[in-house]
Amino acid sequence: MKKNWQAPRIQVQEFEANEYVAACYSLYCKVAGDGEGRFYEDTWFNDDVDSWGNLGTIKHDGQLHGQPCANGSSYNESTKQFYENSKPVSFVDSVNRGSEASPGKWYATWGSTDGGEAATGHYTHYGYAMLDEPSRPNHS
Amino acid sequence: MMSEPRYQLSGQYLLRDIAGEAVIIPIGENAPAGNAILEPNDTAAFLWHAFEQPRTAEQAVQLALNEYEGDEAMIRAQVCGFVQAALGCQILKEADEV
Numbered sequence: 001m002k003k004n005w006q007a008p009r010i011q012v013q014e015f016e017a018n019e020y021v022a023a024c025y026s027l028y029c030k031v032a033g034d035g036e037g038r039f040y041e042d043t044w045f046n047d048d049v050d051s052w053g054n055l056g057t058i059k060h061d062g063q064l065h066g067q068p069c070a071n072g073s074s075y076n077e078s079t080k081q082f083y084e085n086s087k088p089v090s091f092v093d094s095v096n097r098g099s100e101a102s103p104g105k106w107y108a109t110w111g112s113t114d115g116g117e118a119a120t121g122h123y124t125h126y127g128y129a130m131l132d133e134p135s136r137p138n139h140s
Numbered sequence: 141m142m143s144e145p146r147y148q149l150s151g152q153y154l155l156r157d158i159a160g161e162a163v164i165i166p167i168g169e170n171a172p173a174g175n176a177i178l179e180p181n182d183t184a185a186f187l188w189h190a191f192e193q194p195r196t197a198e199q200a201v202q203l204a205l206n207e208y209e210g211d212e213a214m215i216r217a218q219v220c221g222f223v224q225a226a227l228g229c230q231i232l233k234e235a236d237e238v
Contacts, residue, residue, distance in 0.1 A: 008222045012178055
């Protein structure tokens, strides 16, 4: 038995990405630390890194990396900004999150431009991206 | 003589059955309805499946006439309207020439 024809319609339910669906994670630079939050010492990034996870060669930036990027800066995907002590310190560009090194932790590279008064230019970072709250992966 | 254009799904969206309801989900970076969930009614979902392979609008009309009871002229007009709307939001595209 044939069904009754109805005009074909598609109902559209739009939604907006908001803070709730933006993942927050921190980026820990390995140039001057262990890439997981521990700072070793101020270090000039003067040599390329042959490979990092699945991210290929990391080009050095010739910059002096210090404690702030080693200790980690919280990165908010919505605002595209680092947050250190709850205030934006640097503008982030080209975050590249690679393969997962362990649950909630990924190989990552990113760039940043110092936004402070004593701006020192553009930095290239490599290290790990780690969820701020692994038990709440969608929380920001 | 020019042949009628054939249409097929663009690949910018997926149709999934969720809890018994058909839901169209944008997956393409360029899908116009990128921030939306689309809920087709029964006939729209039928036409979606009809264009899983390249067909002309008239071929889709004939499939609809085999499946549904209704005024033929109205069905033809509404299928053609659906095709134009689906082209507009890139659910359908003109099929590649073989």
